[in-house]
Amino acid sequence: MLHLLQQPLKAAMPTRRSFLKISAGTVGGLVLAMNLPRATASAAEGEFIQPFVHIRPDNTVVVLSKHFDMGQGTASGLCSLVADELDASWEQVTVEFAPSNPQVYANSLFGVQGTGGSTAMANSFLQYRQAGAAAKAMIVAAAAKKWSVPAREITVSGGVVSHGADKSATLGELAGLAANEAVPAEPTLKTPDQWVYIGKSFPRLDVKNKTVGAPRTYTMDFQRDDLLVAVVARSPRFGGKVKSFDAAESKKVPGVVNVLQIPNGVAVIATSTWPAIKGRSLLEIEWDDAEAETRSSDAMIAELKDMTTRPGVKVREDGDVDAALEASARVIEAEYDFPFLAHGAMEPLDIAMMFDGETAEFWFASQIPTIDHNVAATVLGIPFEKVKINTLWAGGSFGRRAQADAHPVVEITTLAKAMQAAGMAPAPVKIVWTREDDMAGGYYRPMSAHRLRVGLDEQGNVTAFKYNIAAKSIVKGTPFEAMLMKDGVDHNMTEGAHDTTYAFPLMNMDQSFQDTKVPVLWWRSVGHTHTAYVMETMIDRLAKEASKDPVAYRLEMIKDDPRKVGVLKLAAEKAGWDTPLPEGRHRGVAVHKSFGSYVAEVAEISFREDGTVKVEKVTAAVDCGTPINPDNIRAQVEGGIGYGLGAILRNQVTLVDGVVEETNFDTYEPIRMSDMPEIEVHIVPSNEAPTGIGEPGTPPIGPAVANAIAAAKGEWATSLPLAKAGLV
Amino acid sequence: MSVTLKINGETRTLDADPESPLLWALRDELGMTGTKFGCGIASCGACTVHLDGVPIRSCQTFVGDLEGAEITTIEGIDGKAAAAVQAAWNELDVPQCGYCQSGQIMAATALLAETPKPTDEDIDAAMDGNVCRCATYARIRKAIHLASDKMEA
Numbered sequence: 001m002l003h004l005l006q007q008p009l010k011a012a013m014p015t016r017r018s019f020l021k022i023s024a025g026t027v028g029g030l031v032l033a034m035n036l037p038r039a040t041a042s043a044a045e046g047e048f049i050q051p052f053v054h055i056r057p058d059n060t061v062v063v064l065s066k067h068f069d070m071g072q073g074t075a076s077g078l079c080s081l082v083a084d085e086l087d088a089s090w091e092q093v094t095v096e097f098a099p100s101n102p103q104v105y106a107n108s109l110f111g112v113q114g115t116g117g118s119t120a121m122a123n124s125f126l127q128y129r130q131a132g133a134a135a136k137a138m139i140v141a142a143a144a145k146k147w148s149v150p151a152r153e154i155t156v157s158g159g160v161v162s163h164g165a166d167k168s169a170t171l172g173e174l175a176g177l178a179a180n181e182a183v184p185a186e187p188t189l190k191t192p193d194q195w196v197y198i199g200k201s202f203p204r205l206d207v208k209n210k211t212v213g214a215p216r217t218y219t220m221d222f223q224r225d226d227l228l229v230a231v232v233a234r235s236p237r238f239g240g241k242v243k244s245f246d247a248a249e250s251k252k253v254p255g256v257v258n259v260l261q262i263p264n265g266v267a268v269i270a271t272s273t274w275p276a277i278k279g280r281s282l283l284e285i286e287w288d289d290a291e292a293e294t295r296s297s298d299a300m301i302a303e304l305k306d307m308t309t310r311p312g313v314k315v316r317e318d319g320d321v322d323a324a325l326e327a328s329a330r331v332i333e334a335e336y337d338f339p340f341l342a343h344g345a346m347e348p349l350d351i352a353m354m355f356d357g358e359t360a361e362f363w364f365a366s367q368i369p370t371i372d373h374n375v376a377a378t379v380l381g382i383p384f385e386k387v388k389i390n391t392l393w394a395g396g397s398f399g400r401r402a403q404a405d406a407h408p409v410v411e412i413t414t415l416a417k418a419m420q421a422a423g424m425a426p427a428p429v430k431i432v433w434t435r436e437d438d439m440a441g442g443y444y445r446p447m448s449a450h451r452l453r454v455g456l457d458e459q460g461n462v463t464a465f466k467y468n469i470a471a472k473s474i475v476k477g478t479p480f481e482a483m484l485m486k487d488g489v490d491h492n493m494t495e496g497a498h499d500t501t502y503a504f505p506l507m508n509m510d511q512s513f514q515d516t517k518v519p520v521l522w523w524r525s526v527g528h529t530h531t532a533y534v535m536e537t538m539i540d541r542l543a544k545e546a547s548k549d550p551v552a553y554r555l556e557m558i559k560d561d562p563r564k565v566g567v568l569k570l571a572a573e574k575a576g577w578d579t580p581l582p583e584g585r586h587r588g589v590a591v592h593k594s595f596g597s598y599v600a601e602v603a604e605i606s607f608r609e610d611g612t613v614k615v616e617k618v619t620a621a622v623d624c625g626t627p628i629n630p631d632n633i634r635a636q637v638e639g640g641i642g643y644g645l646g647a648i649l650r651n652q653v654t655l656v657d658g659v660v661e662e663t664n665f666d667t668y669e670p671i672r673m674s675d676m677p678e679i680e681v682h683i684v685p686s687n688e689a690p691t692g693i694g695e696p697g698t699p700p701i702g703p704a705v706a707n708a709i710a711a712a713k714g715e716w717a718t719s720l721p722l723a724k725a726g727l728v
Numbered sequence: 729m730s731v732t733l734k735i736n737g738e739t740r741t742l743d744a745d746p747e748s749p750l751l752w753a754l755r756d757e758l759g760m761t762g763t764k765f766g767c768g769i770a771s772c773g774a775c776t777v778h779l780d781g782v783p784i785r786s787c788q789t790f791v792g793d794l795e796g797a798e799i800t801t802i803e804g805i806d807g808k809a810a811a812a813v814q815a816a817w818n819e820l821d822v823p824q825c826g827y828c829q830s831g832q833i834m835a836a837t838a839l840l841a842e843t844p845k846p847t848d849e850d851i852d853a854a855m856d857g858n859v860c861r862c863a864t865y866a867r868i869r870k871a872i873h874l875a876s877d878k879m880e881a
């Protein structure tokens with residue numbers, strides 16, 4: 001279960017925020033010593049309490065979501081699984097985030113409690129249905145006893161338990177009795193034809209609150225009467241440290257209560273947010289850049305490109321690719337480069353906690369509670385069970401809150417200790433990252449360089465495919481390394497390429513790792529953000545070399561991948577691929593599998609008078625196995641397309657002498673309403689196990705647009721974002 | 729410095745730094761957290777409120793300039809346009825993470841109050857300042873049209 005944390009956590013801190021030294025033994029021990037979760041505590045009077053579902057006497061069904069919700073709709077999705085098997089009415093269902101406890105709430109695909117990799121529904125589909133079915137069986141057993149009738153004669157529908165026409169009760173009325181029934185080990189699950197919510201579009205449970213500005217939703221909204229708010233001045237260069245600072249002017253700002261040095265910088269602590277921000281602007285800090293990254297991003301890209309000219313770690317090796325290229329009639333060559341990308345979640349990073357010297361309580365959107373929990377206990381030097389994490393809704397994440405090093409937890413716990421050491425009375429404190437802090441703070445989608453050599457025979461058929469990639473690894477040197485790297489290979493970097501199902505007779509792929517203090521992280525769809533672009537634009541080029549239609553060429557090359565064929569055909573058909581386009585319009589297509597799901601997208605573009613690209617329409621087809629909530633699948637694909645489109649059009653984070661240039665939405669210009677194409681999403685009906693949908697919509701949009709541009713201009717953009725080529 | 733203004737119809741006195749953005753006064757001094765902090769530089773619209781009925785960015789509106797002003801926030805909007813917008817948002821499940829949506833709803837409400845039958849171009853113009861990182865734009869557009877229909881009905 002704990003394999004993810006069996007690496008020394010020391011390795012989890014390779015960044016400028018790093019200083020922790022924690023042994024694996026301590027961490028493992030802490031996990032095992034943890035408390036039983038609230039969910040298995042003894043039931044209150046009349047209440048039914050199981051780890052994943054509580055039924056209250058007031059007839060509320062509370063589903064405990066072991067996953068946090070950053071907007072992807074998981075919380076509602078899990079509720080639908082329970083509600084379906086329990087035959088609850090949707091109106092009586094509410095959701096709460098589960099406490100941190102990996103023994104009960106682990107993501108079965110990670111081994112620890114955490115959300116990511118579009119795994120939420122895949123790892124919960126059986127578990128949450130079983131929880132609902134078990135609850136129903138216990139409710140029915142309780143009703144049978146109460147009414148002295150055979151259990152098999154009892155029906156449950158819409159939250160009402162009945163026996164014939166004369167006996168009925170609500171779930172809430174039977175909750176207390178049901179709590180005493182034995183929990184069935186293998187409750188009978190419904191067959192798909194019996195589902196009432198799964199597969200139907202049902203409204204999300206969080207929408208109402210999110211349309212009225214409800215309080216206590218996000219970490220940013222966390223309030224207490226005695227709350228202190230801190231903002232932290234961090235090194236402008238990754239890996240820099242404080243040499244000296246002068247806080248005299250900051251301390252004069254009314255509301256500023258203290259200014260303290262912490263390992264990660266200088267924290268200005270105030271009674272509310274504005275004085276903290278103003279106080280920080282008056283700090284004078286001298287930084288020590290001896291160990292900092294001081295290169296510019298241009299130099300880093302040049303280094304990456306150079307790395308791709310040499311052999312690296314073998315990711316895939318089918319044979320002697322150089323000999324096969326030598327023997328080819330022609331060789332196509334291409335070089336690509338991709339910039340750092342910030343996640344830019346709408347809610348900047350934030351975290352709140354209260355530490356009284358013995359116990360610590362946290363309020364934030366914890367994406368990997370097991371890591372956050374362990375790091376908190378270790379930094380504070382208190383037992384695991386003295387730490388409580390309250391998970392709140394996240395105003396986006398796109399991967400940003402899933403850090404291996406739990407750096408926000410490290411920062412706030414070291415701040416709490418600094419406050420204690422400075423003799424301050426214990427008080428709840430919240431650290432707010434301004435947009436500039438968030439965007440210039442690293443943890444980017446890694447920049448990367450790609451070099452391809454593709455051999456063709458006389459007819460334009462592929463004979464050999466050689467692919468070298470270079471980037472900083474997201475997982476190497478972190479606690480995720482043990483789980484995610486095998487034999488020194490980081491498949492996160494090459495996913496979507498080394499495992500392609502395009503039928504190449506011979507493919508080799510090498511990877512090289514860049515060393516830099518700039519912290520990198522998964523960004524919505526991880527390696528697929530670059531591999532899908534490279535593979536799908538290259539395939540388009542190869543189709544052209546073979547004088548074939550891009551859809552027909554792909555269909556030939558993925559014959560053995562029926563689900564990929566399915567989405568490609570569906571998207572092409574719905575987009576009218578074979579029909580003529582209106583004057584001035586151009587089409588491009590891309591198809592890609594990620595996180596178990598298949599997505600094809602056809603982009604239709606035009607050019608504005610100034611030569612810039614306007615994406616008019618995107619037609620998507622998706623196969624993510626059993627569709628749990630079709631409307632949410634459509635929403636995630638729409639959002640995934642918009643998110644990816646904004647990035648490939650004009651987003652990049654660049655460094656000059658190690659200092660980030662784009663620090664807010666004025667220079668890192670997000671996709672806006674007027675950029676957004678019309679989007680149609682078609683879902684392939686399926687009985688396969690459900691797979692992810694938060695990320696798979698993102699990878700195909702970049703290459704679909706690039707291929708549409710190439711259809712018009714004959715050239716594929718190979719250096720992103722497209723703005724660099726004057727196309728935006 | 730103390731400033732007296734009307735917020736959601738109630739007279740409030742703010743005892744705050746005149747340089748403090750209205751955003752932080754609302755959130756921290758008055759505990760009204762529906763108005764969100766997204767960028768602080770008037771580039772995202774998460775902090776949109778109405779000043780005398782007009783949508784403004786509260787992160788770049790300063791307490792010292794607000795004596796006598798009438799402010800409406802997401803907690804206080806009502807009227808035909810607001811009701812239609814909120815209903816449409818719920819009907820179409822517009823929000824994902826939801827963090828931008830207070831600002832989107834304030835901007836959409838102001839648009840519909842002024843232009844009850846907006847074209848797509850009107851929507852682009854009125855909503856382009858409101859960023860949604862979850863890119864719910866397609867649904868926002870649909871929901872504005874739906875709200876417009878609801879107002880007519």
Ligand code: FES
Nearest residue numbers: 766767768773787
């Ligand atoms: S927070 Fe005011 S516009 Fe972004």
Ligand code: FES
Nearest residue numbers: 825826860861862
């Ligand atoms: S719904 Fe997440 S930013 Fe708009």
